[in-house]
Amino acid sequence: MALLKEDKRVLIDLRYVESATAAASLILFAIVNRAQLLKGSSDYATFRLPHRERNPDGYRWIVKTGLARALKSGSRQKLEELSKDQNFFQSSDQPSEHVFKTIAMLQSKAQFNTPQLRLLAGGITEAALNVSHHAYDDPAYQDQLEIMGKRWWQCAWFDPESDTVFFIIFDLGIGVFNSLRSGTSAASLPSSIQEEVSVLNDSFKLGVSRYKDKPERGRGSEDIKSPIHQNCSQMEKLLVYTGRASYVYSKYGESVGGAAGHLVQYMPGTLVQWQLSPNRRGGNDSDKHS
Template sequence: MIRTVIVPPKQLCIYNNDYYKETYSFLERLNSAVFNRKELVVVDLQKVEVITAAASVLLFATINTCQLSYKNPNQVICKYPTSSNNPNGYRYIVKTGLSRALNAGTLSALDDLKNNAVFFQSATDPNRHLLTTLQLLTNKTKFNPIQLHYLMTGISEAMLNVVHHAYKDPFDDDCIHMKKQLIVKEIGERWWQCAWYDSAQNAWIFIICDLGLGIPSTYNYLRQTELYSSNPDLALRDAFVRGNSRFVGSGRGNGSEDMVKPIRNGCKESLLVYSGGAKLLYHSSMESVKVQRLDRFFNGTLVEWKLYVEQEGELQ
């Protein structure tokens, strides 16, 4: 059986301007081989030295979509670093559980990730997956009940945003957008995530990624302005301003508000969003969000939320 071998760069990262273009190019080559040329693929990760958290989730989403779309867990297979030949890469890819996620090419294998509390997971139903995620985040740390509430509502709304926004027709939320009908038919309105407690930073970290329309595109479908068509960074910024969601007032679509609310109540946190050719950053020391336009990107949305743990009694 002939397979196309794809070798990624040694540094896989979308945070850093020095690496993100190469990272996206690698993912595009992978998608093109599978979906355009219908090839079986080997992704050779043996020499990867660093893969950062957001890039890990994006790689998981990309490979898992290939596997589920073809109903073949071997559509894309990976070769991994070993502890002897590449200890740094082994730590990033194998020790974190990423390799296990990249091998989870069936729905039952994805369920096993959840049942075994692997950091990397994928799902389509927020009601079934929220509690599992909260348990994964909180089982090794003491927490302030107020912060637990923020954590629960923020993660819940991030998951609900995928179901309510990511793949839907912006003008009819009962219908999947025509551009996403094929992928949803094969994999559902799916997201991929990584959730863990970082003891070194004393912080909960939650990353969620979908392969939907992207926030700028969805927002501009509704606003229909040339400004947003040519400036996805402005569309992303304005979509995160409370009052601009199409579901405000109905109790849905306010995930960004639920994620920035802790800052206004004295918590330390950071929020990073990649979507539709733009990047948004917001953290506790900033008065307003910072946006950046990107010339290379993926189709979808990735949100990384970090909430620092305060001991009980420190918040009012």
């Protein structure tokens, strides 16, 4: 929120950054881009970037990944251009349209088999719809929504060396705790990390939904978990961070705990990350795990 409170242009110096995780890069993109959109200026934040020769590692993480370009995409038109050019970093507030583009981009590079592609599409669609239906369901966001919509930010790419697909989606909304604890405001904090962990754990139980009067709801968590197969490789996993809680799902099962070891401070909104190994053997074996 500090960026939004500034009445002058902000300079962010990244020249000496030598490495950056995809999740951290995406969070930076989201926070900067939100400020740019709400301030109505792509030039609201300016950047000093790593030099190719003086800091080759930093240049690779910040510039070659497309993060630098994304950080300068402070308008709807420039964000649409990121999608058109298949930049790793993108943003949208249109689930049905943008999810289709994302799946097509990943499939063109990773070549999932049909069952696995269907499960991945279902998981990404559910995550995007969660943003649209729940993430900003609080009066505190009304003014923001009129300008930038129910927006999420994402990072998606295929690493051919490890034969692994990564997809991360992040929103700056109320988070899982406030979404499931009806009556709490976006500004409220749970009394303890243990309370957050408990709520996040409950959110991944079949049948749990904020719509308690609609028993047919509550299958979204299964859609989000379904791209991770029971017979998947050790590389595959689902990670969810929200507030001060984290959730991990892999071939070894699921675990929920405090995210203090991963996150320095309270995580606004919700971050969901899939790490997948494309299964090219074909057939319908993957249907067993849908």
